[in-house]
Amino acid sequence: MVSRKTRLGAIATLSIAALLTGCAAGSDASGADVAGADETYLIYADVSLTGVLAASSQAQVEGLTAAVEAINADGGVDGRQLELKIVDDQLDASKATTLLQEQLDSRKPDFVYHGVSSNIALAMLPLLTRNEVFSMGTPSNDKINDQEAYPYAFALQVQASLDAENAVQRLQKEGITKVAMITNSDANGQNAADNYKKAFEDAGIDAAFEIYAPADLDMTAQLQRLRATDPEVLFVEGYGAPGGYVLQSRTKIGWDIDTWGTNSIGNGVNLKLVSSEEDWVNVQTTIHPINTAQRESADTEAFKTLIASLDEQGSKFDQSMQLYSYPWDGLYLWKAAVEQAGSSEAADVAEAMENLKAPEGERAWVTFPLDSYYSAENHFINLTPEEAFIYVNAGPMSRGTIEPVE
Amino acid sequence: MITTLSAGLSIGAIYAIVAIGYNIVFVASKVFNFAQAQFLMIGTFIALDAGARYGLPIPLAILLCAIVGAVIGALEEILAIRRLAGKGEHNELVTTVGVSTLMAGAALVIWGPEPIRTPYLTGLGQIQVFGSAVGVIDLAITAIAILLASGVAVVTRRSMIGLASLASSEDRDAAMLRGIDVKRMALGAFVVAGALVAATAPFVGAKTYATYHLGDGLAVKAFVALAIGGFGSYLGALIGGFIVGLLEMLGARFLGSEWQDISVFVLLLIVLLVLPKGLFGRTKERVV
Numbered sequence: 001m002v003s004r005k006t007r008l009g010a011i012a013t014l015s016i017a018a019l020l021t022g023c024a025a026g027s028d029a030s031g032a033d034v035a036g037a038d039e040t041y042l043i044y045a046d047v048s049l050t051g052v053l054a055a056s057s058q059a060q061v062e063g064l065t066a067a068v069e070a071i072n073a074d075g076g077v078d079g080r081q082l083e084l085k086i087v088d089d090q091l092d093a094s095k096a097t098t099l100l101q102e103q104l105d106s107r108k109p110d111f112v113y114h115g116v117s118s119n120i121a122l123a124m125l126p127l128l129t130r131n132e133v134f135s136m137g138t139p140s141n142d143k144i145n146d147q148e149a150y151p152y153a154f155a156l157q158v159q160a161s162l163d164a165e166n167a168v169q170r171l172q173k174e175g176i177t178k179v180a181m182i183t184n185s186d187a188n189g190q191n192a193a194d195n196y197k198k199a200f201e202d203a204g205i206d207a208a209f210e211i212y213a214p215a216d217l218d219m220t221a222q223l224q225r226l227r228a229t230d231p232e233v234l235f236v237e238g239y240g241a242p243g244g245y246v247l248q249s250r251t252k253i254g255w256d257i258d259t260w261g262t263n264s265i266g267n268g269v270n271l272k273l274v275s276s277e278e279d280w281v282n283v284q285t286t287i288h289p290i291n292t293a294q295r296e297s298a299d300t301e302a303f304k305t306l307i308a309s310l311d312e313q314g315s316k317f318d319q320s321m322q323l324y325s326y327p328w329d330g331l332y333l334w335k336a337a338v339e340q341a342g343s344s345e346a347a348d349v350a351e352a353m354e355n356l357k358a359p360e361g362e363r364a365w366v367t368f369p370l371d372s373y374y375s376a377e378n379h380f381i382n383l384t385p386e387e388a389f390i391y392v393n394a395g396p397m398s399r400g401t402i403e404p405v406e
Numbered sequence: 407m408i409t410t411l412s413a414g415l416s417i418g419a420i421y422a423i424v425a426i427g428y429n430i431v432f433v434a435s436k437v438f439n440f441a442q443a444q445f446l447m448i449g450t451f452i453a454l455d456a457g458a459r460y461g462l463p464i465p466l467a468i469l470l471c472a473i474v475g476a477v478i479g480a481l482e483e484i485l486a487i488r489r490l491a492g493k494g495e496h497n498e499l500v501t502t503v504g505v506s507t508l509m510a511g512a513a514l515v516i517w518g519p520e521p522i523r524t525p526y527l528t529g530l531g532q533i534q535v536f537g538s539a540v541g542v543i544d545l546a547i548t549a550i551a552i553l554l555a556s557g558v559a560v561v562t563r564r565s566m567i568g569l570a571s572l573a574s575s576e577d578r579d580a581a582m583l584r585g586i587d588v589k590r591m592a593l594g595a596f597v598v599a600g601a602l603v604a605a606t607a608p609f610v611g612a613k614t615y616a617t618y619h620l621g622d623g624l625a626v627k628a629f630v631a632l633a634i635g636g637f638g639s640y641l642g643a644l645i646g647g648f649i650v651g652l653l654e655m656l657g658a659r660f661l662g663s664e665w666q667d668i669s670v671f672v673l674l675l676i677v678l679l680v681l682p683k684g685l686f687g688r689t690k691e692r693v694v
Contacts, residue, residue, distance in 0.1 A: 051514070051519070052514075052519045053519070054514075054518065054519055055518055055519055055520060185663075210662075210663050211663045211664070212663060213663075213666065213667065214623075215622065215623025215624075215627075216623075216666075217417055217420070217613065217614050217623075218413045218416070218417050218613075218655070220409060220410060220413035220655065220659075221410055221413070221654075221655045221656070221657075221658035221659035221663075221666075222658055222663050224409070224410060224659055225658070225659060225662070225663075240520070240521050240617070241521035241614075241615050241617045244521065244523070244615060248613075249413075251532075252409070252413070252532055252539060252541045252544075253409055253539055254532065254539045270520070273520055273521060273522050273523060273615075274521050274522075274523060274615060275523070276523070276528060276529060278529065278531075318520070
């Protein structure tokens with residue numbers, strides 16, 4: 001029989017243990033969150049440093065770090081320094097929301113970078129909205145662009161459909177009426193196929209489609225079926241190795257048709273890693289101008305500062321330039337909105353972001369040469385298809401910049 | 407048509423290589439090593455480092471891949487499988503699934519998520535066969551699979567070690583009574599399978615690149631190849647692999663991409679219903 005004294009002692013011990021466990025930090029990768037709330041702005045960045053998006057996440061962390069350092073060196077935002085806290089959600093949406101809730105319980109962030117994948121962002125946004133927290137990020141699912149559901153969320157991306165619209169505009173300009181397209185059967189691939197299918201149908205362009213499974217190693221059969229339809233242009237969609245397999249298979253069957261890579265190939269893959277020069281004959285990729293040597297911001301102080309910081313951080317520079325520049329832009333856009341609004345409250349910042357007047361002098365954001373990125377109707381970057389994407393010859397990528405082969 | 411057939415054969419050859427690895431371990435220890443495909447994946451990364459970082463010639467790269475595959479195979483058997491001997495085949499299978507996940511995770515951590523071309527046998531181009539383009543690397547991989555299957559089959563049937571491994575798979579207790587060290591047989595099988603499968607990586611990597619999730623896709627297809635060809639038969643593993651590869655390519659070519667996997671699994675169902683032991687599965691004879 002356990003005595004009352006012993007029982008009370010056990011309860012007290014367990015309670016203390018539970019209290020200490022609750023006080024222990026989650027798996028945050030850096031920074032303390034107990035700085036004076038009035039002295040700094042807390043920038044909370046949720047990224048996936050473990051798993052398939054690790055390299056892309058690392059690039060975005062480097063971009064954020066560069067922006068925080070540059071803004072702080074310049075006096076901060078409204079005289080307050082920025083404090084960057086990075087957490088690793090391990091590509092797990094429930095972990096992302098748990099970490100965010102822990103942060104909200106401890107100290108409400110002033111700016112949240114809401115994940116690097118759409119699944120994660122869509123899991124975090126309801127919590128961010130309920131707690132009136134301003135957020136930005138690179139996930140590009142159209143559901144994020146719901147101003148009623150997520151009034152404080154802004155995407156550091158253009159809408160996915162612009163890729164297809166740009167392609168169709170070019171086809172119409174060149175008088176091309178018959179095309180073929182091969183895509184991955186995964187969610188990204190089917191999203192691209194749906195966008196392109198709709199754009200082709202609306203423009204009256206005849207299109208044949210084939211798919212391949214994510215685990216396929218050889219797309220010879222699919223390409224042969226497409227070749228049998230005698231198209232004028234072949235569109236290729238494929239992030240990572242599959243993009244390379246498609247180009248390799250195309251070379252094998254000796255099909256040197258004009259081939260246009262979609263956004264996933266142009267902005268998402270270093271072709272040098274997954275293919276060789278013989279696979280790039282007559283291949284062009286659609287790409288954001290920031291990823292080319294023709295970027296408009298190349299000579300700006302902002303871009304030079306970003307690059308210098310990345311070199312200082314020892315960045316591998318193995319990702320597209322946009323992955324470093326988007327988060328940089330995000331923080332500078334937020335800074336401009338806070339200073340315009342005279343407030344860091346989410347509603348005030350969101351309204352300022354929708355009606356942003358670019359500060360005087362050289363723009364501090366570098367990805368797109370716009371004075372203002374957003375509007376009340378569109379929380380994705382407001383661009384025409386031709387402004388968002390250009391076509392360049394395929395080539396390897398070096399220091400975030402594609403080097404088209406002639 | 408020739409292009410489609412050669413592509414199907416080379417894909418099938420990759421499945422067959424993994425299936426042969428499955429068979430070596432299964433014959434000697436009755437364990438289905440679900441992690442076998444990951445040996446090929448690890449091998450592609452070893453080949454990548456051997457060529458790109460250390461500039462080794464291909465024979466040394468093959469040797470290095472084989473050594474690494476052998477070591478990992480030994481570790482798998484000693485640390486994960488041996489402790490479960492006699493405690494049920496399901497435990498061993500589940501453990502090999504865990505090992506497979508571990509190997510893929512380790513590759514992700516060590517080499518990262520980006521696929522990378524391996525440096526060997528690139529730019530071999532195509533040759534014309536009856537007026538159709540055939541990739542030289544496709545022919546090479548097909549030849550490697552045929553050599554591997556033939557070599558292992560001959561060693562299994564004609565050598566004392568091969569016969570001993572067959573004996574221990576047919577009747578472990580009888581094999582022990584005959585003085586066969588079944589534990590060493592099992593260890594040897596894991597080592598040999600790991601070495602042989604990994605050693606093909608410099609060739610396979612020229613087609614598949616080094617990518618941490620290479621093994622995931624191969625594991626299931628290689629199992630299907632073995633099920634069709636027949637567990638215990640190396641010829642069956644080879645033919646089964648070719649059948650799966652050809653069916654995928656021909657299905658995609660003439661029926662459509664969506665029929666690619668369906669056609670393979672329909673054939674698997676038919677074979678399992680009509681010939682449960684597969685096309686070349688070995689029939690166990692009982693002598694009273």
